[in-house]
Amino acid sequence: MTSLSGVEKRVTMTNPPKKRIVVGISGASGIIYGVRVLEALRMAGVETHLVMSRSAKVTLAHELSLKVRDVHERADFVYPAEDIGARISSGSFITAGMIIAPCSMRTLGEIATSTTSTLLSRAADVMLKDRRRLVLMVRETPLHLGHLRTMTQVTEAGAIIMPPVPAFYAKPETVDDIVNHSVGRALDLFDIPNQLVRRWGEDE
Template structure:
């Protein structure tokens, strides 16, 4: 019998603003047993330099396997390479448009196309505002194809105390879609894991 296939997740990082979401996603997945296969677009390399102090090598160090965006023959370009699915985080409108229209101009969009054709889960953390009709139509198209569009909208009910907490909550909710709990989500009406246990109720008072 073949060995059990490790749980693999493809992470695509496009050139949209908000690359910190992708960086944090990879950092949190390092705490899990999930094997990450990462492709960073050429535009994302520019965004990384503009929005963070990280070098590309720092981002690569967070991944288990890294592919070049032009490597169309990479493992993740084939449906026979089994994965749990793919997250594009952040997802630019250009990347979303390519996926919506079946245009596989890079390994990132080819991998997303493979995930869809194999009926695996594809989550697109779409980062843009405001949206014109073309954006909305592309979002509707990918949804009809089976993808999930997940704009990184902060959950204010969690009362985040910092930007980092907002990012962690959003990324945690994205991973919820793959049944991966990294402990960063403050769930509605659920006490946090580190909350003290309530005192056990005592005996009912004697009414005599």
């Protein structure tokens, strides 16, 4: 029998890596979306790599009773936003994509212009250059023309703009219902099964 070459051995004998997703949390209102994404991905058995902006930590203190360490504990790996050399800053580190929840207009603008001043925007830029899924849960209203043009720009680059819009056909009864539905729909974009969404025509 012909022996395997070194390359063949590495290809055939390496187990497929666990599905990984990079989770970014920026300073926009709606920190609960990022927290719930981390919780849902853990339930789904997906490995998470978290980066929070400094503004996100400030917003967290205003919106939730959680501490920064509580959010960190919901992720498998955590990176400082200043660590521009972290492994998620390289396309050689294979992931299924990235979701930024919530995504501030500042973060959106950096991604649209490839201004990678922090690990958050750098990791997003990696997703675009390597043609991986990048979902941006943009949180702002109302929107002016600059916002809309920036959204168009990142969409043309390959990102998906997904504002967390309530689905009232699901008849939400609590804020959690509203949050869960948006998070579940975001996970759908990565083909991650979840029970967070009341699906039209299926859940009668």
